[in-house]
Amino acid sequence: MALTSSQKSQQTLINASPTKEFFIHMLTRDILISRAIIDLVDNSVDGARRLRPTGNYDGLWVRIELDAKHFRIADNCGGIPVDVARDYAFRFGRPKEAQGTPGSMGQFGVGMKRTFFRLGRHFVVRSTTEDSRFTVDVDVDEWLADGESPENWHFKFSALETGLHIKKKDTGTIIEVNRLLPNVMDTFTLENFKSRLVAELSHAHALILDREFSITLNGIPIKHDPQQLFTSREIKPGYVEKSYPSEVLVGKPGPPVRVKLYAGVSERSLHDGGWYIFCNGRLILRADQTDSTVWNERHQMPAYRPDFAYFRGYAYFDCDDGALLPWTTTKTGVDVDSPIYKAVQREMIEMTRPVLAFLTNLVKEKSAAVAVRPLERSITTASATQVQTITKPHPFVAPLPTPAPAGPKMQKIQYSKPVAEVEKARQLLKVKSFTTVGEKTFEYFMRYEAGEDE
Ligand SMILES: Nc1ncnc2c1ncn2[C@@H]1O[C@H](COP(=O)(O)OP(=O)(O)O)[C@@H](O)[C@H]1O
Numbered sequence: 001m002a003l004t005s006s007q008k009s010q011q012t013l014i015n016a017s018p019t020k021e022f023f024i025h026m027l028t029r030d031i032l033i034s035r036a037i038i039d040l041v042d043n044s045v046d047g048a049r050r051l052r053p054t055g056n057y058d059g060l061w062v063r064i065e066l067d068a069k070h071f072r073i074a075d076n077c078g079g080i081p082v083d084v085a086r087d088y089a090f091r092f093g094r095p096k097e098a099q100g101t102p103g104s105m106g107q108f109g110v111g112m113k114r115t116f117f118r119l120g121r122h123f124v125v126r127s128t129t130e131d132s133r134f135t136v137d138v139d140v141d142e143w144l145a146d147g148e149s150p151e152n153w154h155f156k157f158s159a160l161e162t163g164l165h166i167k168k169k170d171t172g173t174i175i176e177v178n179r180l181l182p183n184v185m186d187t188f189t190l191e192n193f194k195s196r197l198v199a200e201l202s203h204a205h206a207l208i209l210d211r212e213f214s215i216t217l218n219g220i221p222i223k224h225d226p227q228q229l230f231t232s233r234e235i236k237p238g239y240v241e242k243s244y245p246s247e248v249l250v251g252k253p254g255p256p257v258r259v260k261l262y263a264g265v266s267e268r269s270l271h272d273g274g275w276y277i278f279c280n281g282r283l284i285l286r287a288d289q290t291d292s293t294v295w296n297e298r299h300q301m302p303a304y305r306p307d308f309a310y311f312r313g314y315a316y317f318d319c320d321d322g323a324l325l326p327w328t329t330t331k332t333g334v335d336v337d338s339p340i341y342k343a344v345q346r347e348m349i350e351m352t353r354p355v356l357a358f359l360t361n362l363v364k365e366k367s368a369a370v371a372v373r374p375l376e377r378s379i380t381t382a383s384a385t386q387v388q389t390i391t392k393p394h395p396f397v398a399p400l401p402t403p404a405p406a407g408p409k410m411q412k413i414q415y416s417k418p419v420a421e422v423e424k425a426r427q428l429l430k431v432k433s434f435t436t437v438g439e440k441t442f443e444y445f446m447r448y449e450a451g452e453d454e
């Protein structure tokens with residue numbers, strides 16, 4: 001009997017849909033626990049941006065609580081609208097038609113779900129907007145056991161109310177993850193983990209913490225290091241502002257990528273020196289000292305070394321379409337092959353050069369036998385300025401080294417003698433300083449032994 005065309009196409013179909021177990025395994029295998037938690041904070045921060053497009057986040061907060069048994073994160077950042085929850089927020093991956101928030105940190109539509117599965121086997125999301133409230137409560141083991149047909153991949157609202165009138169200040173989202181996985185329980189009891197999470201949060205969200213946004217971990221506020229560069233009468237950080245049209249970057253119309261670059265000097269720190277890269281306000285690379293930014297031969301640049309521990313570079317990439325930014329899906333590094341990054345990297349290298357030249361001269365000045373040290377002075381008299389307050393583009397400015405004094409090449413001599421003897425010599429010579437004692441005794445020797453005139 002001949003097959004109909006639909007029977008034929010049924011027969012030729014091969015099932016390639018993933019199983020839930022495999023999917024969860026693949027989704028969570030590469031993400032660190034701390035990074036997965038920061039993904040949830042990113043979502044709150046994106047919520048804050050939707051709520052306050054002007055960028056003043058005073059009064060907005062994220063509170064994270066964790067112990068060996070539970071994980072909870074709560075925010076007052078606007079909540080998840082019901083239609084967003086139904087059609088997008090709980091889907092694995094962002095559907096093409098879903099409109100992202102312009103300039104958001106979220107982009108791929110995986111963060112929140114990945115975190116649930118990374119942490120535990122039961123999660124509850126309660127979210128309140130100005131006109132709705134819902135709860136999604138998922139027992140992951142039941143969900144896994146439910147079967148693999150497409151409708152069994154769905155989650156369900158366990159409570160849903162719409163048409164409400166709720167004050168803006170009472171909106172927000174609470175997420176709880178229970179039945180933590182064994183390795184998560186172990187990790188959550190480590191003090192070391194908590195302090196690492198604090199450090200990572202304070203770095204990742206330095207920009208928003210600067211604008212009065214509050215993040216706490218088990219009730220303790222996360223502090224941050226502001227992004228600062230030294231300025232003084234003699235030193236000015238380099239600042240460049242650029243906009244790259246999407247046509248040039250990806251060959252089709254779209255929002256431009258705006259870039260701000262700052263390079264200069266700051267507090268000397270071997271560990272903190274280097275380049276810092278932010279995408280839509282989120283730090284993705286910290287104190288980079290490798291060829292991912294500007295260092296090493298590959299860029300015809302020196303390797304990072306202690307002489308450069310004063311160096312700081314800050315790069316801010318912003319775009320309404322996060323897909324054009326050079327970040328990786330885990331937001332832990334830069335996509336060095338992206339066209340935008342390649343273009344900007346060249347600028348970063350050019351901005352780094354004069355700062356390194358200054359720092360190299362500073363080292364020479366330190367080891368030279370000179371009385372005036374204008375380079376060192378320019379650093380010790382400088383004050384730290386928030387980079388965000390620098391708005392006028394200009395090149396890096398720093399004092400030039402004092403030219404070597406004219407005349408023969410000089411050599412310093414150093415030796416120690418008993419104080420009483422040196423003091424006696426000083427009185428006999430009728431001079432004030434021990435330096436002069438040294439010089440005069442040398443001249444005396446030369447006059448008598450080498451027959452030189454004074
Ligand atoms: N705390 C929150 N406040 C408001 N909206 C949220 C929050 N958490 C998640 N969402 C919504 O859920 C969506 C999905 O989050 P996620 O899975 O992290 O993907 P992405 O952030 O890449 O869009 C977000 O885009 C946002 O619309």
Ligand SMILES: [Mg+2]
Nearest residue numbers: 043106111112
């Ligand atoms: Mg996200």
